[in-house]
Amino acid sequence: MSLSSRFTQTDAGTAPPPPLIGALLRVPWETVRERMLAGLHDRGFTDLVAAHVDVWRYPGPDNQRPRDLAIQTRMTKQALNYLLGQLEQLGYLTRETDSNDQRSKRVRLTPKGHAATKAIYEIVQAVETEWEQQLGPRKFGQLRRLLTELYTITTTRDGQASANGSPPSDRAPDQATPGR
Numbered sequence: 054m055s056l057s058s059r060f061t062q063t064d065a066g067t068a069p070p071p072p073l074i075g076a077l078l079r080v081p082w083e084t085v086r087e088r089m090l091a092g093l094h095d096r097g098f099t100d101l102v103a104a105h106v107d108v109w110r111y112p113g114p115d116n117q118r119p120r121d122l123a124i125q126t127r128m129t130k131q132a133l134n135y136l137l138g139q140l141e142q143l144g145y146l147t148r149e150t151d152s153n154d155q156r157s158k159r160v161r162l163t164p165k166g167h168a169a170t171k172a173i174y175e176i177v178q179a180v181e182t183e184w185e186q187q188l189g190p191r192k193f194g195q196l197r198r199l200l201t202e203l204y205t206i207t208t209t210r211d212g213q214a215s216a217n218g219s220p221p222s223d224r225a226p227d228q229a230t231p232g233r
Contacts (some may be wrong), residue, residue, distance in 0.1 A: 088176055089176050118159060145169060147149055
């Protein structure tokens, strides 16, 4: 039996195999995302929904072109523009003409958008502090170093930063890319 089939096939009545790397990354990310949305609601940003949080995926939307933001968030341009329209109506951002390319727009956060960004940062910092207390500083530091290394590997191509933030072309995009 190959290694991959050992982890992907189960017999009736047997325990499921241990989680693969996708689940090991996805589940903590889902926890962070849920905490971000709950924390935003606790801080008065009750008009935001889960899909809006994805627009703030690292490094965030401010000063980004919608096209680049769509690639970064792994959304279609149409889906992203729909969310940007909602966020614009809610007062979190504006879309302004790019001074370097009159055909393009740039996302600009409003004071409300900057406040949401600050809140997201504080919420994620609180999650990190909690996990550091649970794992201990040494293990949490090791986790951060390994994830940083993995982040660098998956966002570079041949040692050069990818122009669009996508993973190397021989890999399928991971829909659960950790954000902030």
